[in-house]
Amino acid sequence: MIxxxxxxxxxxxxxxxxxxxxxxxxxxxEPHSTFVVYDVRPCTLWPVDKLLINSSQxxxxxxxxxxxxxxxxxxxxxxxxxxAAPALWQACLDELSQELPEQQFNTWIKPLVAQINExxxxxxxxxxxxxxxxxxxxxxxxxxxxxxxxLQGQAVxxxxxxxxxETPVRTARPAHTPLSPxxxxxxxxxxxxxxxxxxxxxxxxxxFDTLVEGSANRMARAAAMHVAGSPGHLYNPLFIYGGxxxxxxxxxxxxxxxxxxxxxxAKVLYIHAEQFVSDVVKxxxxxxxxxxxxxxxxxxxxxxxxxxxxxxxxxxxEEFFNAFEALLAKKSHIVMTSDTYPKGLTDxxxxxxxxxxxxxxxxxxxxxxxxxxxxxxxxxxxEGSGMPEEVAFFVAKNVRSNVRELEGALRKILAYSRxxxxxxxxxLARDALRDLLSIxxxxxxxxxxxxxxxxxxxxxxxxxxSKKRPASIARPRQIAMYLAKELTQKSLPEIGELFxxxxxxxxxxxxxxxxxxxxxxxxxxxxxHVLEQTLKG
Numbered sequence: 001m002i003x004x005x006x007x008x009x010x011x012x013x014x015x016x017x018x019x020x021x022x023x024x025x026x027x028x029x030e031p032h033s034t035f036v037v038y039d040v041r042p043c044t045l046w047p048v049d050k051l052l053i054n055s056s057q058x059x060x061x062x063x064x065x066x067x068x069x070x071x072x073x074x075x076x077x078x079x080x081x082x083x084a085a086p087a088l089w090q091a092c093l094d095e096l097s098q099e100l101p102e103q104q105f106n107t108w109i110k111p112l113v114a115q116i117n118e119x120x121x122x123x124x125x126x127x128x129x130x131x132x133x134x135x136x137x138x139x140x141x142x143x144x145x146x147x148x149x150x151l152q153g154q155a156v157x158x159x160x161x162x163x164x165x166e167t168p169v170r171t172a173r174p175a176h177t178p179l180s181p182x183x184x185x186x187x188x189x190x191x192x193x194x195x196x197x198x199x200x201x202x203x204x205x206x207x208f209d210t211l212v213e214g215s216a217n218r219m220a221r222a223a224a225m226h227v228a229g230s231p232g233h234l235y236n237p238l239f240i241y242g243g244x245x246x247x248x249x250x251x252x253x254x255x256x257x258x259x260x261x262x263x264x265x266a267k268v269l270y271i272h273a274e275q276f277v278s279d280v281v282k283x284x285x286x287x288x289x290x291x292x293x294x295x296x297x298x299x300x301x302x303x304x305x306x307x308x309x310x311x312x313x314x315x316x317x318e319e320f321f322n323a324f325e326a327l328l329a330k331k332s333h334i335v336m337t338s339d340t341y342p343k344g345l346t347d348x349x350x351x352x353x354x355x356x357x358x359x360x361x362x363x364x365x366x367x368x369x370x371x372x373x374x375x376x377x378x379x380x381x382x383e384g385s386g387m388p389e390e391v392a393f394f395v396a397k398n399v400r401s402n403v404r405e406l407e408g409a410l411r412k413i414l415a416y417s418r419x420x421x422x423x424x425x426x427x428l429a430r431d432a433l434r435d436l437l438s439i440x441x442x443x444x445x446x447x448x449x450x451x452x453x454x455x456x457x458x459x460x461x462x463x464x465x466s467k468k469r470p471a472s473i474a475r476p477r478q479i480a481m482y483l484a485k486e487l488t489q490k491s492l493p494e495i496g497e498l499f500x501x502x503x504x505x506x507x508x509x510x511x512x513x514x515x516x517x518x519x520x521x522x523x524x525x526x527x528x529h530v531l532e533q534t535l536k537g
Contacts, residue, residue, distance in 0.1 A: 228259050239336050
């Protein structure tokens, strides 16, 4: 076995030693050098970033070492099974799916393949490429370690590893063969696999058929179906906005999947705004803007999620403006999503905002009760289980904010039912969601609503109880009354008493007025959604 030690600057540093088996890993603890271990027989190499996370003392967390480990000639350890996800990792996925935005979870966490050792104290996560490995280590390692420790009851060592390539690397040169930085054959460093001719990055499970339709998303769904059936014509660009977890990303994937089903040769790309920013940075560093422009300007359909992340990124905004103009000129279609309507975006160039607003802008609202029930029942069926209607109504009444929270609640109920081998019932749902229900009951009070609404509309909390009636005060007061009725169990007289001793008919008038206007005024609905999300934490 041959060990080559590489120092800083990419230069080969001296030592070549022969080591007797069974040594298989070269450890080196100088800060800027790494041992690379070679076996004389052909094998696959994969880089591993070893992290030992102590979630109770995050300041002590550190990257211990980076090693390159030779695998078996078959490419994977003998006990590795890609079809058998460890139960610990599956439980961790369930937790993360509830805590992270859907696009982040689907982009970074869901594709990971896990392998756990027999002692259940070391988890190896296989990552597609170096970029994803670095991003996951920087953004999610601490969160992963905390959840794993909570689930396991002890610290779990996490390793991040590049997924082995299908073709084996060349055998390392014999010890007497000179190596130099100019001879890449001397060291077969694992590289990111070459990209396919074109990857759409679409999730095939997210289609129009799997999207539950209701009044909250009917207009957006109709516009999306029109775009998928006739891209490049009406509604270009299509700008979809709404709060988190309402189905914006699902609609975008549905558009792309429908177009590819009709026109398999079409160039369709789904991408998150953060990835576009990353691509601009890489093109700038590598001076590959010609390739960057060819990639984006040649698309037939560009689906870009969360464009609010372009804020304060001038070079990115300039490149997106150029791509936007090029795609419209060639009759390609652009679909974007954001958490607010175009005019509400901050720190985005005015010329971009005007382009965003030049096509069709549609909102996705929080789902109404019946739609939430339908989502729960359909999702339960897709999970291979059934949910009684009365249980679905119980969950829907208590989880109101967005679709993602609904799906998270459903997963908890299904898991609780399986683990305890009990039929799904209202009592079982109440037990499974007791933490969620207790948090909601503890946090949302009329006083909390009054303070949150007063802060949002920049008035004094005392104005909520006063007899003042100017519109700048009366309007927020009515909104607070509406939210108090929607989010608490207080009766109308009790709410009236907490608003300065007002009559219950005054409260009823405010609730009906705001509920009616919410259906008509997009801006009011957006404000109410923000307030609801804030109150629910």
